[in-house]
Amino acid sequence: MKKNSVIQLIETSALQDAIFNSRNFSSIATDAHGVIQIFNVGAETTLGFVAEEVVNIMTSADLSDQAELNARAESLSLEFGEIIHSGFEALVYKAARGMEDIYELTYLCKNGSRLAALVSVTALRDHEQNIIGYLLIGTDNTARKLAENSNRIGAVAFESAHSMFVTDAEGFFIHINHAFSEMSGYSMSDLVGKKPNILKSGRQTDEFYKAMWQTVNAAGTWSGELWNKRKNGEIYLEFVNILAVVDEQGNITNYVANYTDISQLKAYEAGLIEAKEKAERFSTLKTQFIASMSHEIRTPMAAIIGFSDLALYEEMSEEVRVYLQDINTASTSLLGILQDVLDFTKLEAGRVVIESLPFKMLDLLGTIGTLFSGSAQQKGLVFTIARDSTIPLELLGDKLRLQQVLTNLVGNALKFTAHGTVKLEITLQAMTISQVQLLFCVTDSGIGISLDDQDKLFKEFSQVDGSFSRQYGGTGLGLVISKELVELMGGEISVVSGTGQGSAFSFAVQLGVINESIGHTTQVTPISPKVPSQLTSNKLKGYRILIVEDNVFSQKLIQKHLASFGIDTLLAQHGEEALTLLEEHDFDAILMDIHMPIMNGIEATQRIRQQAKFATLPIIALSAGVTDTERNNCIAGGMVGFVSKPINVEQLCAVLELWLKPKA
Numbered sequence: 001m002k003k004n005s006v007i008q009l010i011e012t013s014a015l016q017d018a019i020f021n022s023r024n025f026s027s028i029a030t031d032a033h034g035v036i037q038i039f040n041v042g043a044e045t046t047l048g049f050v051a052e053e054v055v056n057i058m059t060s061a062d063l064s065d066q067a068e069l070n071a072r073a074e075s076l077s078l079e080f081g082e083i084i085h086s087g088f089e090a091l092v093y094k095a096a097r098g099m100e101d102i103y104e105l106t107y108l109c110k111n112g113s114r115l116a117a118l119v120s121v122t123a124l125r126d127h128e129q130n131i132i133g134y135l136l137i138g139t140d141n142t143a144r145k146l147a148e149n150s151n152r153i154g155a156v157a158f159e160s161a162h163s164m165f166v167t168d169a170e171g172f173f174i175h176i177n178h179a180f181s182e183m184s185g186y187s188m189s190d191l192v193g194k195k196p197n198i199l200k201s202g203r204q205t206d207e208f209y210k211a212m213w214q215t216v217n218a219a220g221t222w223s224g225e226l227w228n229k230r231k232n233g234e235i236y237l238e239f240v241n242i243l244a245v246v247d248e249q250g251n252i253t254n255y256v257a258n259y260t261d262i263s264q265l266k267a268y269e270a271g272l273i274e275a276k277e278k279a280e281r282f283s284t285l286k287t288q289f290i291a292s293m294s295h296e297i298r299t300p301m302a303a304i305i306g307f308s309d310l311a312l313y314e315e316m317s318e319e320v321r322v323y324l325q326d327i328n329t330a331s332t333s334l335l336g337i338l339q340d341v342l343d344f345t346k347l348e349a350g351r352v353v354i355e356s357l358p359f360k361m362l363d364l365l366g367t368i369g370t371l372f373s374g375s376a377q378q379k380g381l382v383f384t385i386a387r388d389s390t391i392p393l394e395l396l397g398d399k400l401r402l403q404q405v406l407t408n409l410v411g412n413a414l415k416f417t418a419h420g421t422v423k424l425e426i427t428l429q430a431m432t433i434s435q436v437q438l439l440f441c442v443t444d445s446g447i448g449i450s451l452d453d454q455d456k457l458f459k460e461f462s463q464v465d466g467s468f469s470r471q472y473g474g475t476g477l478g479l480v481i482s483k484e485l486v487e488l489m490g491g492e493i494s495v496v497s498g499t500g501q502g503s504a505f506s507f508a509v510q511l512g513v514i515n516e517s518i519g520h521t522t523q524v525t526p527i528s529p530k531v532p533s534q535l536t537s538n539k540l541k542g543y544r545i546l547i548v549e550d551n552v553f554s555q556k557l558i559q560k561h562l563a564s565f566g567i568d569t570l571l572a573q574h575g576e577e578a579l580t581l582l583e584e585h586d587f588d589a590i591l592m593d594i595h596m597p598i599m600n601g602i603e604a605t606q607r608i609r610q611q612a613k614f615a616t617l618p619i620i621a622l623s624a625g626v627t628d629t630e631r632n633n634c635i636a637g638g639m640v641g642f643v644s645k646p647i648n649v650e651q652l653c654a655v656l657e658l659w660l661k662p663k664a
Contacts, residue, residue: 212242544569
């Protein structure tokens, strides 16, 4: 059979080997109608078809993207002013007219992928110059397209990035972007033959720049802050990244730098830092002011509460007794408000630290019972404290903070309950050898709280209703402080309540166990508040105590209390006077105020401890200052105990009994 004329032509061509055997490009030969006659190895490799699948079956148009063919036909029609059909005609139109035709074409591969190709189309002619076919030679155009896209993307990125410039290996500017020109004020024409040192502000030393370029050349990059100068002389701060560009041999060919003006950012940061420092200074001053005011207010309040307490035990008319009771109640309430504000300020400043010290649970519950049994009796309420008998008696924790929370919860329960009961219940939730988890719950039969109002309970300076505030008083800080303290102890406070249904406040905390002995009393019976006459004790009778106190009212009150114990006293107005009296008299202990003129209590204590003969003399702090810092300073200064003002007679008696040696 006679061979196809196209094949004959190609077989007699000197390009035979290249066409049939090259894998570097695809060669597709068609007849005059576009039907594929030759499909070489390169075409098979790139398009995935084997020759038998396409030869005498498909046209080269069948392997092409139809949308591209339509667009090419439309473009050629406009160019040559005649209708050119989409398909094979569009592929070979120019080649058929003897024109060079090289164009981009997307081939459709057998596996469904698309191949970007650069195609050269040539018309094949016989000796009479009649077209007998076409040869389409294609090369993979993907890499070039990617390179073009990368260049285009790079150019867009370069212009849209922060301020950037490029130099050659010698450091001379070869390109800048618009942002750099805007920021520096220089155009490219200004920078021809210039190096980046034109930007120097003079604020960095030559050694700085030398080290910077050494780092760039050694590590290939450097980042840091630079003070630069604009064309108009203005100096500004920038954050700079410098990169060294290297060739395949590792030689530096260019430097690329990008800049970010951080002058405003630095100014903003400086403003924030200054504002933070001001806020911290204000917070410190506020805390110091409130602590100072607390001391100044607590001192006269201590006198009012103390003397009204003492006066209530004297004979008087009922009308006068009511007046005194109102004075005592109002001053105690004011002291509670003052303590709330002080505690809230300390919590706000983050200065409250939860301690882990030994304490006895029965002592804690006994204190709560003593504090509230009297007021419960006055209102006709049944107040009980129930304790799980399996709770260890000796625990590790912050007794004072735990007592503060319970005092607030029980106090609120009594305040908002007119009839019925108030109960504090402590149950054991879990126990290991070293820890217990206890649930504290305070329930009452009081007015209750609606569900809508319960979210206000733990917000500062917020009460459920304004009328409650007018009727019951308070700062709205008690529960906020309790919530914060419980969370510092690792627990969380919750409430269950309803209008007219009473309330139940509860929280669980973990405490350490010292002694695994288990108590046997399941209920603690509250006792009535003790009065001075009940505290008169033979244990204290006959002692002599030096009272170092500058406030006249406090002097009288302390003397009155100590006299009820049978204790003899002498007075000193300040630390220096105390030192003189110590040389002239013998004392069994000293009650030392902290804040005094001429010589304060801590300095006086340190002076006393310097003398060996007073090394074991009990010196007990006496102060209206109740901050942890002040307590710690007292202990560090050489004192052995701390009695706060207003004076709790029971506390004073207990501290003296602890430190005074028994008389023979």
